[in-house]
Amino acid sequence: MGGGAALGRAAELGPTSGGQSGDATVGGPRPPVKRFPRRPSAPGRRAPAVTRGGHLLLLSLLLVAQGCGRPLTEASEESAPPFSFRSLDLQQRTKEGLPAWTLKSPEARYNIRSGVARALRPEGVIFVKGQPLYRLAATTGTVVNDGAVILLEGVIRLQRLGPNPLVVEADRALWIPGASLMRFDLAPAVRDERNRVTSKIALLHLDRDLLELRGTPRLERWSRPTPLSAKPDANRLEMVGTARAVDWQPGKGSLLGEGPVTIRRRPPGRSPKEAPQVVTASRLEGNTLRQLYTLRGPVAMNDPVDASWFRGGALTVDAKEQSLSTAAPFEGQRGALQARGEELRLDGASTTATIPRACQLRQGGDGVSAQRCQWNWSSQAVEAEGDVRFQRQANQQLTRAERITGQLGTGGSITATTPGGRVITRVRVPPPAKGPSRPRVPAKPEPIVF
Numbered sequence: 001m002g003g004g005a006a007l008g009r010a011a012e013l014g015p016t017s018g019g020q021s022g023d024a025t026v027g028g029p030r031p032p033v034k035r036f037p038r039r040p041s042a043p044g045r046r047a048p049a050v051t052r053g054g055h056l057l058l059l060s061l062l063l064v065a066q067g068c069g070r071p072l073t074e075a076s077e078e079s080a081p082p083f084s085f086r087s088l089d090l091q092q093r094t095k096e097g098l099p100a101w102t103l104k105s106p107e108a109r110y111n112i113r114s115g116v117a118r119a120l121r122p123e124g125v126i127f128v129k130g131q132p133l134y135r136l137a138a139t140t141g142t143v144v145n146d147g148a149v150i151l152l153e154g155v156i157r158l159q160r161l162g163p164n165p166l167v168v169e170a171d172r173a174l175w176i177p178g179a180s181l182m183r184f185d186l187a188p189a190v191r192d193e194r195n196r197v198t199s200k201i202a203l204l205h206l207d208r209d210l211l212e213l214r215g216t217p218r219l220e221r222w223s224r225p226t227p228l229s230a231k232p233d234a235n236r237l238e239m240v241g242t243a244r245a246v247d248w249q250p251g252k253g254s255l256l257g258e259g260p261v262t263i264r265r266r267p268p269g270r271s272p273k274e275a276p277q278v279v280t281a282s283r284l285e286g287n288t289l290r291q292l293y294t295l296r297g298p299v300a301m302n303d304p305v306d307a308s309w310f311r312g313g314a315l316t317v318d319a320k321e322q323s324l325s326t327a328a329p330f331e332g333q334r335g336a337l338q339a340r341g342e343e344l345r346l347d348g349a350s351t352t353a354t355i356p357r358a359c360q361l362r363q364g365g366d367g368v369s370a371q372r373c374q375w376n377w378s379s380q381a382v383e384a385e386g387d388v389r390f391q392r393q394a395n396q397q398l399t400r401a402e403r404i405t406g407q408l409g410t411g412g413s414i415t416a417t418t419p420g421g422r423v424i425t426r427v428r429v430p431p432p433a434k435g436p437s438r439p440r441v442p443a444k445p446e447p448i449v450f
Contacts, residue, residue: 086106086107087104087105087106087107087108088103088104088105088107088108088110088117088119088122088143089102089103089104090102090103090104090143090146090147092147092177094130098127098129098130099127099130100126100127100177101124101125101126101127101147101177102124102125103119103122103123103124103141103143103147103150104122104123104124105119105120105121105122105123105141106120106121107119107120107121108120108143115144115145115146116142116143116144117142117143118140118141118142118143119140119141119142119143120139120140121137121138121139121140122136122137122138122140122141122152123135123136123137124136124137126206128206128207128209132161133160133161133162133206134158134159134160134161134206135158135159135161136152136156136157136158136159137156137157138152138153138154138155138156138157138173139153139154139155139156140152140153140154141153147177148176148177148178149174149175149176150174150175150176150177151172151173151174151175152172152173152174152175153171153172153173154171155169155171156168156169156170156171156172156173156184157169158173158182158204159228160250164192164250164251164253164289165192165193165228166190166191166192166228166250167190167191167192167228168184168188168189168190168202168204168211169188169189169190169191170184170185170186170187170188170189170202171185171186171187172184172185172186173185180205180206180207180208181203181204181205181206182203182204182206183201183202183203183204184201184202184203184204185200185201185202188200188201188202188213190202190211190213190248191228191232192228192250192288193225193226193227193228194221194222194224194225194226194288194291195219195220195221195222195288196219196220196232197211197213197217197218197219197220197246197248198217198218198220199213199214199215199216199217199218199246200214200215200216201213201214201215202214208249209249209250209251209252210247210248210249211247211248211249211250212245212246212247213245213246213247213248214245216242216244217242217243217245217246217257218240218241218242219239219240219241219242219243219246219257220232220237220239220240220241221237221238221239221240221241221319222236222237222238223236223237223238223268224236234272235272237266237272238265238266238268239263239264239265239266240263240264241257241261241262241263241264241284242261242262243257243258243259243260243261243262243284244257244258244259244260245257245258246258248288252287252289253287253288253289253290254286254287255284255285255286255287255288255293256283256284256285257283257284257285258283259281259282259283259284259296260280260281260282261280261281261282261283261284261295262278262279262280263278263279263280263281263284263295264276264277264278264279265277265279268348270305274305275303275304275305277301277302277303278301278302278303279295279299279300279301280299280300280301281295281296281297281298281299281300281315282296282297282298283295283296284296290320291318291319291320292316292317292318292319292320293316293317293319294314294315294316294317295314295315295316295317296314297312297313297314297315297328298311298312298313299311299312299313299314299315299326301332306334306335307333307334307335308332308333308334308335309332309333310330310331310332311330311331311332312326312328312329312330312331312332312344313326313327313328313329313330314326314327314328321347321349322347322348322349323345323346323347323348323349324344324345324346324348325343325344325345325346326343326344327343328342328343329341329342330342330344334377336363336364337361337362337363337375338361338362338363339353339355339359339360339361339362339375340358340359340360340362341355341356341357341358341359341360342357342358343355343356343357343358350376351376351377351378351379352374352375352376352377353374353375353376353377354372354373354374355372355373355374356372357371357372358371359371359372359373359384361373361375361382361384364393365392365393366391366392366393366394367390367391368384368388368389368390368391368404369388369389370384370385370386370387370388370389370404371385371386371387372384372385372386373385379407380407381405381406381407382405382406382407383403383404383405383406384403384404384405385402385403385404386402386403387400387402388400388401388402388403388404390404
């Protein structure tokens with residue numbers, strides 16, 4: 001019954017169904033009681049005794065009056081219709097006296113008997129440590145027991161304030177302020193300027209600044225930031241991923257996706273009509289503010305457009321720096337070129353792939369191994385250093401050097417040089433074929449096939 005009192009204190013009374021109107025505040029401070037002198041009893045006449053039933057009736061009336069904070073006649077009129085309010089203004093504070101949340105509505109109806117208020121176009125603010133953190137708005141709202149439970153429906157928009165803004169949108173939300181919990185369902189979506197996550201259910205733990213997205217969450221990422229007030233450009237959609245569950249802390253940017261994780265990525269410059277890269281992993285960990293993500297192994301990638309694939313352990317993607325790296329053993333292929341190693345770094349800005357440990361490159365029957373190697377997939381420049389072994393299938397040619405640089409050409413040929421270093425080459429010459437001898441014609445130097 002105390003819910004009716006507080007709601008009444010926060011609203012101005014409008015015309016009621018009984019035709020009455022006024023500005024009285026329900027449950028407001030009571031005026032001082034005016035005491036009248038007791039009229040003396042007639043001589044020889046005793047005051048009427050209060051029976052036991054009278055005591056019970058008086059006690060019941062007092063409890064109703066104190067609990068409901070409204071005239072006794074209203075409590076007795078069970079058939080009375082709900083009040084009609086011109087406006088609704090609820091405010092809640094913490095035990096320390098700091099603002100916790102506010103909720104306002106230009107029009108609301110309040111049922112005193114049930115303690116339920118129905119509001120149109122409610123708007124509110126949610127505070128954390130006395131500072132505003134979220135601003136909310138909805139089409140309609142149902143408030144139970146002065147805000148013990150609040151149901152928002154229609155077009156719901158919850159916007160995070162501050163330096164890292166985001167928006168939560170849904171068609172229905174259940175807000176339990178006492179538990180610092182908001183549950184969004186009916187097409188919930190969470191979006192910042194670069195990312196959007198959709199799911200069947202979204203739980204926002206306000207006290208922990210944690211969003212839990214359940215029900216096959218879908219993660220989308222755009223190549224460029226988009227203001228929250230604008231609709232993202234579908235042509236700039238860079239990545240689409242799915243996971244079993246996603247946890248996101250908007251303030252810190254921490255993002256966790258429980259696997260299996262599947263990501264479809266469109267590299268820069270690739271047409272939306274072309275097939276995307278497909279990446280699978282057991283788990284996704286990252287930070288949306290730093291734009292740094294780690295795919296936990298085993299990781300597999302397939303790209304039908306470039307005829308490339310990758311298999312390896314944990315893979316870290318730096319979207320801001322356009323780089324990719326792994327410290328685990330891997331193997332992969334791009335076109336006809338196969339690569340293996342114990343570590344890999346890809347730099348999208350310089351279009352360079354570096355294998356800093358145990359590098360092995362192979363094409364067909366030819367290959368090179370070194371402690372470290374580097375390949376630029378734009379200029380096709382190749383460099384290998386540290387105990388380099390370059391082997392050709394033709395004539396079983398083997399070349400050893402400390403450093404080799406070259407150029408990868410069409411068909412996989414490479415012209416290699418060894419600047420300032422010692423080179424040892426071993427070539428197996430096949431025995432001459434039997435038959436009449438012919439004059440020897442000088443042959444053109446055969447390119448080294450890589």
